[in-house]
Amino acid sequence: MERTAIRRRLMWQVATVTDVRRETETARTIVLDVPDWPGHLAGQHLDVRLTAEDGYRASRSYSIASAWPGSDSGSTIELTVERLPDGEVSPYLVDVLKAGDPLEIRGPVGGWFVWKPEQEGPVQLIGGGSGVVPLRAMLRAHAAAGSTTPMRLLYSVRRPDAVIYVSDLKELAGSDDVDVRLVYTREAPAGEPRVGRIDAETIAQHAFKPADGATTYVCGPTPFVEAVADLLVAAGHDPAQVRTERFG
Amino acid sequence: MSPANDQANYLDGNAAAGALSELFAVDLTAATAQCNGCGKTAVFAEARVYVDAPGMVARCNGCEAVLLRVVSTPDNTYLDLRGLTYLRVPNP
Numbered sequence: 644m645e646r647t648a649i650r651r652r653l654m655w656q657v658a659t660v661t662d663v664r665r666e667t668e669t670a671r672t673i674v675l676d677v678p679d680w681p682g683h684l685a686g687q688h689l690d691v692r693l694t695a696e697d698g699y700r701a702s703r704s705y706s707i708a709s710a711w712p713g714s715d716s717g718s719t720i721e722l723t724v725e726r727l728p729d730g731e732v733s734p735y736l737v738d739v740l741k742a743g744d745p746l747e748i749r750g751p752v753g754g755w756f757v758w759k760p761e762q763e764g765p766v767q768l769i770g771g772g773s774g775v776v777p778l779r780a781m782l783r784a785h786a787a788a789g790s791t792t793p794m795r796l797l798y799s800v801r802r803p804d805a806v807i808y809v810s811d812l813k814e815l816a817g818s819d820d821v822d823v824r825l826v827y828t829r830e831a832p833a834g835e836p837r838v839g840r841i842d843a844e845t846i847a848q849h850a851f852k853p854a855d856g857a858t859t860y861v862c863g864p865t866p867f868v869e870a871v872a873d874l875l876v877a878a879g880h881d882p883a884q885v886r887t888e889r890f891g
Numbered sequence: 892m893s894p895a896n897d898q899a900n901y902l903d904g905n906a907a908a909g910a911l912s913e914l915f916a917v918d919l920t921a922a923t924a925q926c927n928g929c930g931k932t933a934v935f936a937e938a939r940v941y942v943d944a945p946g947m948v949a950r951c952n953g954c955e956a957v958l959l960r961v962v963s964t965p966d967n968t969y970l971d972l973r974g975l976t977y978l979r980v981p982n983p
Binding site: 652653654688690702704749750752753754755756865886887888889890 | 900901902903904905906908909912913914916918920921934935936937
């Protein structure tokens with residue numbers, strides 16, 4: 644069990660928004676200053692709670708986008724939130740929240756969908772849409788630790804303008820130990836002829852082989868995660884080495 | 892991808908991490924859980940979690956039986972663990 648998991652009862656606390664950055668039409672990154680942040684592992688998340696004037700409360704869990712400790716985080720942490728059409732919490736976070744605002748949070752939480760630099764074996768990351776957020780934290784942690792563990796990202800997005808962290812991913816892919824591959828499901832950029840979902844052939848071509856002993860992290864909408872996990876197991880990957888995180 | 896999967900409205904055990912962290916000193920999403928219904932043993936993070944309810948419900952991803960429920964009121968939190976035979980947490 645993680646040392647960080649043994650602690651006092653976790654309570655809600657108030658963080659302050661220090662910056663917001665637009666990532667795509669529907670997603671943005673929120674930079675938070677959290678007093679006495681205990682640190683986190685790449686892949687952990689944070690619960691955000693909103694309280695309406697009439698007392699109605701809604702909370703949702705969001706992956707932490709930044710590594711800790713990492714050159715990109717300093718004394719703050721980052722969340723990247725995508726606006727869901729019928730969302731109760733995400734429209735406020737994406738469209739209304741601004742620098743200087745307080746935000747009620749609880750975290751870090753989750754100890755299963757995490758990657759630690761001391762972990763053995765290669766790492767396969769497979770993300771769909773904003774499922775790339777915790778994977779980006781793992782890529783950042785990999786860079787921050789100077790890890791030479793081979794790490795590959797397979798990232799499924801609808802179209803080029805929906806790619807979150809474009810410049811960041813290019814920079815991270817500059818390392819010899821990291822490979823970044825984008826798969827476009829609706830519309831591909833010029834020079835990229837293939838349009839379609841991640842399938843058995845994509846897995847066979849771009850993911851680590853079952854014999855490589857990689858730990859695979861799959862994050863995205865529930866149908867995406869189930870489809871990819873099924874493809875991996877059908878391709879011979881050990882189900883115990885496939886960790887999943889679904890966001891409905 | 893099956894039509895049934897397209898209708899999926901659940902998250903997974905990771906989504907229950909915050910609510911459970913308010914109650915337990917250890918992270919239960921990485922704990923091994925046995926379903927009292929079908930006997931399936933799996934990491935709790937692999938359970939199906941439904942949050943579109945007054946409370947949070949975690950179900951076995953094998954037989955769909957309720958593993959646990961968490962309901963918070965302004966004054967109290969109710970935790971119902973009836974669907975779990977056991978939770979296995981490694982010692983530090």
